Amino acid sequence: MEQHNHSSLNEFVLLGFPSVGHVRGWLFGLLLLAYLFTICGNALIFLVIRLDRALHKPMYHFVSVLSFLELWYTATTIPKMLSNLLSEKKTISFAGCLLQTYFFHSLGASECYLLTAMAYDRYLAVCRPLHYPAIMTTALCAKMAAGCWTCGFLCPISEVILVSQLPFCDYNEIQHIFCDFPPLLSLACKDTSTNVLVDFAVNAFIILITFLFIMISYGRIIGAVLKIKTAAGRKKAFSTCASHLIVVLIFFGSIIFMYVRLKKSYSLTLDRTLAVVYSVLTPLANPIIYSLRNKELVKAIKRTIFRKEGKASPTHH
Secondary structure (H helix, E strand, O other): OOOOOOOOOOOOEEEEOOOOOOHHOOOOOHHHHHHHHHHHHHHHHHHHHHHHHHHHHHHHHHHHHHHHHHHHHHHHOHHHHHHHHHHOOEEEEHHHHHHHHHHHHHHHHHHHHHOOOOOOHHHHHHOOOOHHHHOOHHHHHHHHHHHHHHHHHHHHHHHHHHHHHOOEEOOOOOOOOOOOHHHHHHOOOOHHOOOOOOHHHHHHHHHHHHHHHHHHHHHHHHHHHHHHOOOHHHHHHHHHHHHHHHHHHHHHHHHHHHHHOOOOOOHHHHHHHHHHHHHHHHHHHHHHHHOOOOOOHHHHHHHHHHHHHHHHHOOOO
């Protein structure tokens, strides 16, 4: 009986960005800058919303949860990408690879659910403004956020268990920038049609259902906005909706093409490009699109930064 399984293959090689050659340093610098901006932007937004009482509203509660999630989402992949760009040894242990895959998919699923909750919140605010305060209470916000995290972390468990039981051959080079289900399945020594089918079912349920709910919410929002009589009011509402929809469409467009398919892989170059979009560019854009274009949040950031100056001013009794 052959003993080629993960007990003899205890590590993988992440090929990352092959053939980058002399631009490796530039790629490292760009990726590092993107990561630092993502960390600083999301951390600033999270802290400001938590510290400023004026922002203790349902919409900002969800934005702060999204910012907190993006900090962990990027931390599962980008530090390893940066390390591999500098290091000649690009290995990752079998357990480490499975953990990276699990947390990346858990946090990705949590983001799908959270974006759905945010779209529902905006739908209530725009389409049912009189009932909004009674429906979207602090308790409901907390329960919805907790539900997003819980469902997200439960979703990939079956996929990880199935992959962990696969026998792997001696070839251990992962043709991707981080550990993920499709490149792992391509290294298995046995038929993986069951894994592919389970992956398709889980991802289709998470991604397509949440995307459908988001599109329904924004469709109703746009319908309500079109009924606004003033051009200035319509423009303001459309500006907010359009910016949110751009992030949603880029994120969901790339993950739908990547994960809702019954093949192990398409073009490796295309897979890597899409992976950069949803693992690096979307978390980078979220602080700008969802938050920093919001005037109320920008004012809160300025208040928080210059709070010490305010405290230093003399008080009159």
